Amino acid sequence: MRSVQNDDGKLRDILTSVYRGREDVDVDDLWHERVMNHIRQIDIRNVREDFSSLFEWYIWRLVPLVCLLILVIVVSMLTLDLTPEYEMTKALINDPVDYIVGQFWGV
Amino acid sequence: MQNTPDTVSDDDIIRKVIDGNTEAFSLLLSRYRDHVVVIVNGHVPPGDVAEIAHDVFVRAYRSLTTYKKKGGFKQWLSSIAVRTCHDFWRSRYRSREVPMSTLSENHHEWLENTMAAVSNQSFTALNIQKEAKELLEWGLGHLSADDRMVLELVYLEGYSVKEAAQLLGWSPANVKVRSFRSRKKLHKLLWRMIEEGKSS
Numbered sequence: 001m002r003s004v005q006n007d008d009g010k011l012r013d014i015l016t017s018v019y020r021g022r023e024d025v026d027v028d029d030l031w032h033e034r035v036m037n038h039i040r041q042i043d044i045r046n047v048r049e050d051f052s053s054l055f056e057w058y059i060w061r062l063v064p065l066v067c068l069l070i071l072v073i074v075v076s077m078l079t080l081d082l083t084p085e086y087e088m089t090k091a092l093i094n095d096p097v098d099y100i101v102g103q104f105w106g107v
Numbered sequence: 108m109q110n111t112p113d114t115v116s117d118d119d120i121i122r123k124v125i126d127g128n129t130e131a132f133s134l135l136l137s138r139y140r141d142h143v144v145v146i147v148n149g150h151v152p153p154g155d156v157a158e159i160a161h162d163v164f165v166r167a168y169r170s171l172t173t174y175k176k177k178g179g180f181k182q183w184l185s186s187i188a189v190r191t192c193h194d195f196w197r198s199r200y201r202s203r204e205v206p207m208s209t210l211s212e213n214h215h216e217w218l219e220n221t222m223a224a225v226s227n228q229s230f231t232a233l234n235i236q237k238e239a240k241e242l243l244e245w246g247l248g249h250l251s252a253d254d255r256m257v258l259e260l261v262y263l264e265g266y267s268v269k270e271a272a273q274l275l276g277w278s279p280a281n282v283k284v285r286s287f288r289s290r291k292k293l294h295k296l297l298w299r300m301i302e303e304g305k306s307s
Contacts, residue, residue: 008294012262015246015293018239019263025148025156032136035164039132042168044125 117180124171136164139181143188150192150259159195163188182273189256189274196252246293254289261286262293 092099115134123131140160147159167187174183247255260271261282268286272279 011294011297014239015243016263016265018243019149019259022148022240023153025144025153027140027144027157027160031157031161032133032140035136035161036130036133038161038165039168040129042165044127044129044168044171 118176121171121174121180124168132164132168135167135180139184140164142181143184146185146188147192149264150189150256151195155195159191160188163191166191178273186274186276189260190276193252193256193275196255200252242297246296249296250289250292253285254292257282257285258289258293262290 088099117135117138120131120134124135143160143163144156147163148156151159163184167184170187174180247258250258256275257271260266260274261268266274268279268282271277271286272282275282277285
């Protein structure tokens with residue numbers, strides 16, 4: 001057990017050392033100018049918020065509410081008596097003209 | 108007393124930018140470009156660093172109106188940099204552009220020799236080899252974008268769970284669980300490779 005922990009520790013040391021040994025990357029003044037050129041094309045007054053992140057934020061916060069809504073619908077579907085709706089749909093399918101006229105005259 | 112570019116606070120610059128002085132953003136760019144490049148360089152391939160750092164500043168500029176002083180601009184910008192790197196890997200994995208290079212005998216040999224090295228000093232000399240970097244990249248390439256980011260932050264860079272959670276915008280519990288799982292995955296991959304090297 002101890003040996004496995006030692007080996008894992010050693011492996012971590014190796015990987016960390018390799019990771020930190022990455023070569024540095026520099027950006028020059030041309031890069032700076034390119035970024036500023038891009039920035040100048042954006043009108044900040046029209047970009048009040050990052051809409052993609054805002055949308056994502058709302059989606060995740062709405063998930064519990066959506067789950068609850070689905071649960072309520074399922075429970076109500078199982079408990080409600082849907083026989084009258086079923087009979088009306090059946091009547092509409094069997095004789096649509098008679099059904100619509102009947103509905104129109106309140107029969 | 109007149110304010111020189113170095114003495115103007117970040118918050119003052121941000122206020123100017125929001126009020127329509129776009130050029131003031133150049134001060135923030137000069138002040139934090141090295142900081143952002145260092146963060147980005149830790150997470151994406153060297154050839155993509157300049158482009159991703161560019162994206163970080165454009166994102167920051169677009170979101171400047173949502174910036175809140177809590178934690179400071181540097182912290183806020185660091186978080187944008189980490190999330191941009193995360194998005195980079197997510198899009199790479201989605202389009203399956205992550206290089207899955209096969210490893211040669213040299214990689215097996217290097218890892219086996221390094222693990223057999225008695226002291227830290229002996230593997231410090233060994234790890235400058237090309238194989239070391241390729242091996243790490245191979246291991247990370249087998250992880251998901253989420254696992255990769257959390258592993259790099261917590262395991263390789265040494266950020267605390269709380270710090271990594273702030274940078275990624277995740278809950279600390281999620282970071283804790285993910286970093287544990289991703290570390291296990293990486294170790295499993297590398298140990299399996301050592302075993303295969305021994306048996307062949």
